[in-house]
Every structure is written in structure tokens, then in C-alpha cells.
Amino acid sequence: MRNIPVTTTMHYPDLIPGGEKANARITGMAFITATVTAIIGLTLYDPVIHEADYLSAAARHSNQIVLGAVFELILACANIGTGIMLFPHLRKVNQSLGLGYALFRLLEVVFILIGLLSMLSIVSISHDYMNQTGNAVVLQTNASILKTIHGWAFVLGPHFMLGINTMIYSALFYQSALIPKRLALLGTTGAFLILTASLLEMFSVISTFSIALILMALPIAVYEMILAGWLIRKGFNYEKLNGSQQISHC
Amino acid sequence: MHTNKNIAIIIGVLFLIAAIASIAGLLLYGPVLNNPEYILNGSQNSRISWGAVLEIITAFAVMGTAIALYPVLKNYNERLALAAVGFRLAEGVVIIIGILCLLTIVTLNQDAGKALDSNLPAYLIAGKLLVTFHNWTFLYGPNVLLGPSTLMTAYVLYKTKLVPRAVSTLGLIGGPLIFLCGVLVTLGLFNQISIWGTLLAIPVFAYEMSLAIWLVSKGFIQPKAVSMPVNNLYKLAGGISKGVA
Numbered sequence: 001m002r003n004i005p006v007t008t009t010m011h012y013p014d015l016i017p018g019g020e021k022a023n024a025r026i027t028g029m030a031f032i033t034a035t036v037t038a039i040i041g042l043t044l045y046d047p048v049i050h051e052a053d054y055l056s057a058a059a060r061h062s063n064q065i066v067l068g069a070v071f072e073l074i075l076a077c078a079n080i081g082t083g084i085m086l087f088p089h090l091r092k093v094n095q096s097l098g099l100g101y102a103l104f105r106l107l108e109v110v111f112i113l114i115g116l117l118s119m120l121s122i123v124s125i126s127h128d129y130m131n132q133t134g135n136a137v138v139l140q141t142n143a144s145i146l147k148t149i150h151g152w153a154f155v156l157g158p159h160f161m162l163g164i165n166t167m168i169y170s171a172l173f174y175q176s177a178l179i180p181k182r183l184a185l186l187g188t189t190g191a192f193l194i195l196t197a198s199l200l201e202m203f204s205v206i207s208t209f210s211i212a213l214i215l216m217a218l219p220i221a222v223y224e225m226i227l228a229g230w231l232i233r234k235g236f237n238y239e240k241l242n243g244s245q246q247i248s249h250c
Numbered sequence: 251m252h253t254n255k256n257i258a259i260i261i262g263v264l265f266l267i268a269a270i271a272s273i274a275g276l277l278l279y280g281p282v283l284n285n286p287e288y289i290l291n292g293s294q295n296s297r298i299s300w301g302a303v304l305e306i307i308t309a310f311a312v313m314g315t316a317i318a319l320y321p322v323l324k325n326y327n328e329r330l331a332l333a334a335v336g337f338r339l340a341e342g343v344v345i346i347i348g349i350l351c352l353l354t355i356v357t358l359n360q361d362a363g364k365a366l367d368s369n370l371p372a373y374l375i376a377g378k379l380l381v382t383f384h385n386w387t388f389l390y391g392p393n394v395l396l397g398p399s400t401l402m403t404a405y406v407l408y409k410t411k412l413v414p415r416a417v418s419t420l421g422l423i424g425g426p427l428i429f430l431c432g433v434l435v436t437l438g439l440f441n442q443i444s445i446w447g448t449l450l451a452i453p454v455f456a457y458e459m460s461l462a463i464w465l466v467s468k469g470f471i472q473p474k475a476v477s478m479p480v481n482n483l484y485k486l487a488g489g490i491s492k493g494v495a
Contacts, residue, residue: 063438070436087332106336106340117386134371
């Protein structure tokens with residue numbers, strides 16, 4: 001790495017023809033995909049999350065739960081997408097915080113994957129439960145452990161980690177004015193609310209799938225959708241960024 | 251040039267370590283994966299622990315391949331390079347979660363000897379649960395999450411011609427296939443350890459091994475700058491010199 005010439009800011013042409021405009025559109029699409037698949041996944045998980053006898057419900061609706069897991073997998077990929085698509089911009093505002101954002105996105109994905117694995121394991125157990133292989137009470141205990149893990153993974157990933165990573169990138173957006181400052185402010189507010197909500201969940205003040213939580217999660221959901229629409233229609237305000245001569249290359 | 255060659259060798263060796271350690275780990279795991287009553291009557295705990303050690307080596311090697319490739323790939327496309335690291339890290343984390351499941355069985359196996367007879371069925375089911383969870387991590391780590399990182403890495407290698415296109419094409423095919431394999435297994439169409447599961451995994455395995463052997467023996471291909479038109483030379487000077495430095 002010692003011999004890097006000074007001219008290395010040159011890059012290959014980017015993956016997507018059309019450069020940054022196309023990249024901004026992909027970023028917006030990634031945000032929308034993430035939100036849509038998250039809602040679909042959670043809806044498909046409903047029999048396990050809300051029914052009292054969720055083990056037999058999981059067995060009856062096993063295809064539905066598995067489909068929910070596939071949607072969560074798409075969610076995980078879209079989330080990594082939002083991480084990497086924003087990174088090159090954020091890096092120019094603040095390299096450490098830019099990388100911090102990408103890593104907290106990744107941690108969110110890891111918790112989503114833990115929840116997904118728990119759900120799939122509940123489906124596996126539910127078949128034993130229906131075929132009566134093994135003690136029913138013990139199977140229920142194990143399933144309730146998995147359900148609890150899924151619940152906590154949901155608190156720590158899509159609430160806690162989401163709050164932190166959204167806080168970071170929205171603050172950098174605010175500082176650099178890459179998007180309208182008012183929109184960035186909505187982002188930091190939404191991030192603060194979801195972060196607070198996750199802490200309240202950990203101390204059992206509010207429950208994970210309750211109305212109170214939906215209300216606290218609403219601003220960040222609205223923010224992500226406005227942001228997505230903004231990126232798709234207008235893209236980033238590059239002229240606000242210092243060193244803008246490099247931007248068209250990455 | 252010197253540093254260049256070293257990075258290529260490191261990447262190749264990490265790919266080889268990941269492949270060898272994962273196969274050896276799986277073989278060592280045999281008793282706990284195949285005996286549903288291992289948690290009660292299993293007696294090969296040190297073998298399982300060695301399997302766990304090999305799997306942790308796998309996880310580190312897996313993460314290492316992407317981290318070592320990052321400086322090379324990022325000159326072509328920073329986002330794809332970072333995404334490849336991201337998916338590889340996620341794969342490593344999922345592999346580690348699988349290790350924790352089987353190590354928990356080893357711990358419970360030591361406890362089960364002292365347990366009351368009436369509690370033994372609970373141990374059996376807990377053991378089954380942990381193996382089930384491990385098997386899902388084994389599908390999602392080395393299959394599902396391997397797919398995107400393979401595709402992204404192979405795409406950049408294909409575009410830059412840093413390795414022969416025969417090698418990178420294998421990755422372009424193998425990445426999507428191994429991801430598809432994971433989704434189809436999740437949907438219950440066939441088992442991971444089956445003819446279809448193996449067939450869909452062959453291209454990605456062939457890609458990793460041919461890439462590893464190429465990088466260790468030959469390193470990255472240097473562009474033949476002399477014969478380039480000026481315009482291309484200009485691009486290559488920026489991309490490659492940083493990429494392979």
C-alpha cells in the first residue's frame with residue numbers, strides 16, 4: 001500500500017450507468033423495499049406472535065411463517081443495501097461516523113437474522129408438537145424461549161440498532177445538508193423516539209407489539225418514506241458537500 | 251508489486267483455510283448432529299469442542315477474505331466492496347451463533363448425568379432444539395449469506411479482469427445458485443444435504459477453490475498498459491494502481 005500515487009482519486013466508472021442519480025434512486029428503492037418487506041414479514045408471522053396456542057398455529061400456517069422468513073431475508077439484504085449506498089456520501093462528511101453508520105446497520109441485520117432463525121426453529125418444533133414426538137409441555141417451553149428470543153431480537157435490531165444508525169446518518173445529513181435540513185431533523189427526532197421506545201421495551205414499560213410502540217415508531221417510518229421519495233425524485237444536494245469535485249466518481 | 255503479491259497470497263490462503271476448516275469442523279460435529287440423544291448419552295465432547303474451534307477458524311477466515319479483498323475491490327466500486335464485507339461479516343456471525351448452539355449441548359451433556367430421570371425428556375428436546383437452530387444457521391451462513399458476497403466479488407473481478415474470466419464467471423453463476431439453494435431449502439423443496447443441495451453448491455465451491463489456487467500461484471493479473479489506448483490507460487492507471495497496491 002506504500003506506493004499509491006497521488007492520482008488515485010480516479011475511479012472506474014460506477015456500476016450503474018447514470019452515476020449518482022441512479023445511485024440515489026437505488027438508495028430510495030432499498031429504503032422502500034426494507035419497509036415493505038418488514039411489514040409483510042411481520043404480518044405473515046402473525047399466527048406465532050398473536051395466537052395463544054402459537055405452536056399449533058405455527059404448524060397449521062407453516063408455509064406462511066416460512067414465507068415471512070423469506071421476506072425478512074429480503075429485508076436483511078435491503079438493509080445492507082441502505083448501509084452501503086449511503087456510506088460513500090457519509091464518508092466524505094465524517095469518515096469514522098460514516099463507517100459507524102454502516103456497522104450499526106450491519107448489527108441491525110444480524111439481529112434480524114437471529115429473529116429469523118428463531119422463527120424457522122419454531123416452525124421445526126411445531127411439526128414435532130403436532131406429530132406428538134416428545135413431551136408437549138417441554139416443546140411449548142422451548143418454543144416460548146425461541147419466541148422470546150425473536151421478540152428481543154426485534155427490540156435490539158429494528159428498534160435499538162435502527163435508532164442508533166438512523167441518528168448517525170441523519171445527523172451527518174443535517175450537518176452536510178445533503179438532503180433538506182428539515183427532513184434530516186425529522187430523521188433525528190424519529191431515531192430518538194425509536195431509541196427511547198427500545199429502552200422502554202427493555203424495562204417492560206411498553207410491550208413490543210403494542211399501540212404505544214407503533215406510535216413511537218411512526219415518525220421514523222414516515223421519515224424513511226419521505227427520504228426514499230426525495231432520493232428517487234431529487235437525489236442528493238451534492239453542491240452542498242465540500243470537495244464536491246470527487247463526488248461524481250463514487 | 252511486492253505487497254500486491256502478498257495480498258493475493260493471503261486472500262487465497264484464507265479461502266483455502268475457510269474451506270478446509272469448515273469441512274473438518276462438520277466432520278468433527280458428526281456425533282452431535284447425527285445422534286438425537288447426544289445430549290443424554292454422548293461421550294465425545296472434546297471432539298465436538300475441536301469442531302467448534304475449527305468452525306471459529308472458518309468464521310474468521312470467511313471474514314478475512316472479504317476484509318483482505320476490500321482494498322482491491324473498492325477502487326472499482328466502493329459500495330460493492332463494502333457490501334461484500336457486510337455479507338461476509340453477517341455470514342461469520344451466523345456461523346458463530348451455530349457454534350454457540352453446539353457448545354451449549356456439550357455443557358448440557360455434562361449436566362444431564364446429574365439430572366433427575368423425570369427431567370431427561372426436557373434435556374432431549376432442548377438438545378433437539380439446539381441442533382435444529384444450528385442447522386438453520388448452517389443454511390443461512392454458508393449458503394444464503396454467501397451468495398450475495400460471492401456475486402459482488404466475482405462481478406468486480408470479472409469487470410477488472412484481475413483474475414481469469416473463467417474463474418470469475420464461476421462466481422457469477424455460483425453466487426446466485428447458492429442463495430437460491432438456501433431459499434428453496436427454507437421453502438421445504440429439498441434438504442440442504444441432498445443431490446440438489448450439492449449440485450447447487452458445486453459452482454461456488456469450484457469458484458472459491460480455483461480463485462484461491464490462482465491467487466496463491468499467480469496473484470492478480472497486471473494490466474498490459476503498453477498496448478492500451480490512451481483513454482483506457484487513463485482509467486486503468488487510477489483503478490488498478492490503487493486496487494492492487
